[in-house]
Amino acid sequence: MKKIDRDGLLLCELQATAFENSIDKMDSSSEIFIRRFMKSNIAKRMDDESILESNLQANDILQLVDEEYGVSHYGTVKYTHNEMYWIGYIYRYFAITYEFTSARVYKIVKPKELRELFLPYHTLDPSQAIERILEAKGLLLDEEAELQRQYEIFRRIRMGSK
Secondary structure, eight states: OOOOOHHHHHHHHHHHHHHHHHHHHOOSOHHHHHHHHHTSHHHHHHHTTGGGGSOOOHHHHHHHHHHHHOOOOOOOOOOOHHHHHHHHHHHHHHHHHHTOOHHHHHHHSOHHHHHHHHHHHTTSOHHHHHHHHHHHTTOOOOHHHHHHHHHHHHHHHHHHTO
16 A cells, blocks of 8 residues: 555645535536546546646636536536545545556445445544445455455465365
8 A cells, every 4th residue: 555645635635626616516416527537537647646747726627527528417416515525535545545546446436335434434534434445345455464364265275175
């Protein structure tokens, strides 16, 4: 797992603000916006951190998503500003620290799941929240824990064959 740095925190803040601003500036539902964003070219630029070389602001990101996919009026369910901010932050923090693409992170945990976890998890450190989400899904992505798990399986197999 990669340790987050200053650039990573800037990216988390930028994405969180874009997600929050989408409530007032986008016509689609929050889930439609999030799906489009997480699979967009701008998300790929955030993944490779090349967006840091530009002067794009949160509202510019919303415009780029609309340009890529077209304006959508689909869906009516809007999350709260706080939920969207947290979801945007958690998605980016997850992508950076586990070195996953936005699309892969989106496949692992959907916006509806994150929304349900907002109240119990929003006060946790982002790394703790992500760890709990992965643990609940049975996806231990911590290398040390995974090696320990594999060793235990190997040990059981060896003990059984004697």
